Structures are given as structure tokens and as C-alpha cells.
Amino acid sequence: MPQAALRGGIDLGGTKIQAIIADKDNNVLGQARRPTPTTGGPPDVIAALIEALEEAAEAASVAPDALTGIGVGAPGGIDEATGSLANAANLPDWRDPVPVAQLLGDRFGATVKLGNDVTVATQAEFTLGAAREFDSLLGVFWGTGVGGGIILDGRVWNGRGTSGEIGHIPVRHHGIRCPCGRHGCMEAYAGRRAMEQRAREAVDDGQHTDLFKIMEEKGRDRLTSGIWARAIDRGDELAESLIADAVEALGTAVASACNVLDPEAIVIGGGLGVRFGDPYARRIQDAMMPHLFHDDDPPVIRVAELGDLGGALGAALLVA
């Protein structure tokens, strides 16, 4: 018996692809995750998207061609009208536009829509997660980089396609270089990639840290959120110092964004945001207060509720 309004949602990240099958009430019926191909270019990534969604459908005991719609959240330059993706810096050899919606639509016989990864994750927290009772929201996704999603009066605000770039709000005059090439951006202090770079430089300067020892113990090749959390638990001073810088930079930039938007709520998500949870959301709020104009009634600050599935659920909302 065909089920009504089954949808697929895919969160296409630089590290992993998360796919889900959602029913009309946004219950997750099945899911699958696989690493994002690091070679092979767009064809291999498209193949991985298809496989992940097929696997999620199988987990949900749903025929792949039963999906009425598929949403994809992705980084990079999205043309919503054509459903193409270009200049995805974290995906292999992905510069020219690729008609992702058409390629997935041909395979599954469904309507496919693309959305910005941070925006759809913000929409998911707004509609289904930590910010359900609010009308305006700033989503703060603290991970490899730091992205922001904006919902005002219940509607996503995308600007001219590049809104919510809170990671690139300058927080230090003549500050350190950000992975984006600018100086003093919040992400230069708070992004996981930038924090790892700072840790490596500190080690080169002779400072002690257990961060890279923990990385080896865990068999990883980068400082994941879990490694940072482990180091903090062990009282690693360098890790605590870099995280303190990150929290202060986050507080400053999020306060700046709030001085502009004055939203009802802030949801902190992303790998680091979810891993560090409520105690760090409170530390970020404390770091905001000296710079927050509306400080007699600060926005409510919460940790993302949907965790790893938020991006894929938000993607599925694109075709709800």
C-alpha cells in the first residue's frame, strides 16, 4: 500500500551525507549516513547521494519511487529555481553548476528542491525543534565553520543569497587570518578548522596539549568535536584557552547579529554546538551580554534539539 506524502531529506556536508525518509508528520521512518566522497568529483557525490537515500528508504521499508519529494541541503552556490549547485568548496572538484535536482529527480521520479544547508537546519529547529514557539530566530551552527540562519516573522530571510554570514562578522581589529582569507572574523577564532590550525601552531611554538594525542587514540585525522570535548574534560589548558577564545568570539558576533535583528530566540547547533550543549550555550550568552543592546530582555538561547538529523529534516521540509 503506498503511503501518502513520504519525503526524502538529504544533508550534504563536506564530511558526511545524511539521508532520511520522513512521513507527513515529519517522523523519521528511516535514515542512512555515509562519508562524503573526497575524490571523483560531482558524479561520485551524486552517486553517494542516491545510495544514501536508497539505503534510508530501505531502512524505512519504503520503495524509493514512493517518495513524493526530495529536499537537499547543501553548502555552496544554490540556484533554487533550477536546482543546481555550484562552487561547493568542501566537495571534490565542485565548481561549475551541477543540476542536482534534475539528476535526483530522474532517478527517483520525485520533485527535488535544493536549499542552503544552514538555512534548512535553521528551518528544522524553527518548525520541529528548539524554537517551535517563536516567530523569529537566529540559528548559529558552530562546526567546521560557523554559519547563521535567519527566520523573521516565520519566514526564511536569505538576502541576496548570502545572508546570515555571522562567522565573518569581524570581532577583532586587525585580528588573525580566517580560512576565508579575511582578518579578525569570528570564524577565525571559533570555527573547528581554524581552532585546529591554532592548536597546531601552538604545538609548533612548543606549547603542550593532549589534543593530537587524543586524535591518534581515536584514530582520527582531524580534531573532531568529540576530541575537543575529551581534551576539555581532561583539563587540557590549550584546548580550554582556544575554546574560551571561541566562546568570546561567538558571543561578540552573535550579539552583533542580535543588535541588527533583535530576534526572539537563538538556537546553537552544529557539531561543536551540540557536543558542548547547554553549559556552553550559557557561556556564549554570557559573552554576548556586554555587547547586546536589548540586554534588559535578551533573546532566549537554546541548543539545537534535532541533533545530527536537523539538516536532513530541514531539507525534507523544502518539499513539505
Added chain:
Amino acid sequence: MPQAALRGGIDLGGTKIQAIIADKDNNVLGQARRPTPTTGGPPDVIAALIEALEEAAEAASVAPDALTGIGVGAPGGIDEATGSLANAANLPDWRDPVPVAQLLGDRFGATVKLGNDVTVATQAEFTLGAAREFDSLLGVFWGTGVGGGIILDGRVWNGRGTSGEIGHIPVRHHGIRCPCGRHGCMEAYAGRRAMEQRAREAVDDGQHTDLFKIMEEKGRDRLTSGIWARAIDRGDELAESLIADAVEALGTAVASACNVLDPEAIVIGGGLGVRFGDPYARRIQDAMMPHLFHDDDPPVIRVAELGDLGGALGAALLVA
């Protein structure tokens, strides 16, 4: 013969009250200006509002009771539903809510609406002025303080009543004290009041400047926009140095706001913004570029077109 849809608009500022009479096409039929009372509390300010609007009506050859609506742009805490104003720091003894709409409505027999002064001035530039052809706009009002107005998809965004506070975006870590009490705010470097304070401190420290000599020549008791412009024309090094700091602070904070909003256009208004005009709008744009994320296609930046009447025209739009 009664004229259709004549409206009054009043810009209630800390220094002056500007009133206009506008017809249905927003032509200004008459105007009047008077200083804002510095003593006497709300009753004297209300009396001055009434006199200014009566004088504007007389200049327009319109009977005061012919107005169908009156809009008032004001600083402070506005309750749009009740039309009351509270906590207007720049007005004498104005803390408790005063029913401004009711008091003016009783006098003129017209509908009266209150709006934030910066927001209505932004609306005026959006509807009638420098940003007519755009759908999204950041208004930057560079004067005694620095305020921001936001229009997205053609609609004002007020947040929870305190949006657009771009003057209090932090631009320097542990920066100088702002008139608001916080540290490192853009307004601490760029607001006219704060710049005057910096100039006085520099003189106390033995630095030379013609700023205060020009002030005496002009018979003023504060460093007006015109005095700053005159000093710059004379090559006054302290004035140029403080203005350079102001431009850099403006560029940093406006870029931060653009990284959040990604608007189509920016309009620079306010006493200093209008006085310094296009060359300084370009300097502000140059100062934005190192921090602007969407730098391959920066927002259009223009100087406000409506000049001193923008606030009053925007107020009249509240009842259009």
C-alpha cells in the same frame, strides 16, 4: 474646499522638531522647524509639536483640522498600539509613557501614529528617496548617534522593537567607552557626541585643533556636522584623524550588518552622513570591503536624498 488625504509628519529629535504637511503624492506643501524644548518636560514638548504642526499647516495654507492623519517619528520606547512614548533619553524628563498620539489626536481631530525616528527615515528613503528601486535596504543614520533602519522584502523589520542598533555593534575588542556605557561600540568612534568627547579629551591632552575655535566663531555650543566639515576643509589634523576612525568604525559595523542581512542597498543619512555626502559614502564603502562577505557584489551605497525632511516625510508615511 477640503483637500483629500492631507497628512502631517513630525520628526521629533533631541535638538529640533521638524513638521511638514504632505499631500497624497507626498509633496511637501508646507514645513516648520523649531528647537526641541530642553526644559519643561513632556508638556512643553507636546506644546512645541502642536505649534510646529500648526505653523507647517499655515505655511501650506491648510486648516489644521483638515489633516486626515499625523505621523510622528521619535526616539525612545514607542508603543505603536497605544501611540505612547517612554524613555526618550534625549527629551527633557521623558521617562514614563506619554500618550502622544492621543494628545495630538485630541488637538487636530486626526488619526495619529508613532514610529521609531530612524525606521521612518529609512522608510522615507525606501519609498520616496535614494532607495526607491530596491526591495531591501539598510538605512545608516550617522549623526549624534548612529542608528540603523531595516527594510526586507519591502517591509520594515523592527525585531522586538530594538532592531537595527548598528551603532552598538562592537568594532574594537576592549575598545573605548560608548555614550551607551558599553565598550568598543561603533558609535563610540563614529557618533557626533562621542567624537566631540574624543576631541575635548585630545585638547586636554595638549593636542591642537581648530574645532572649538570654529565652534565659537559660529556661536554654537557643540561640534555640529558643519563644524566638522569646516575643520576638515581647513586640513585640521585632529578632526581628520577622528573622522578617519569614524569611517573605519562605520565600515566595520555596516559590513557586519550586511554579512547578516545581505541587503540590496545602503543609504547613508543623518547630519554627518548628509553633510559629508558622496565622497564619505565611498570612504565608508571602502572601509566595508575588507570585512564584507558578499564582496563580489557589494550592496549599492547611496547618500540619503530627502535630507532634513526625510524623518518628517517618513512619519507622514505612517498614516498614508
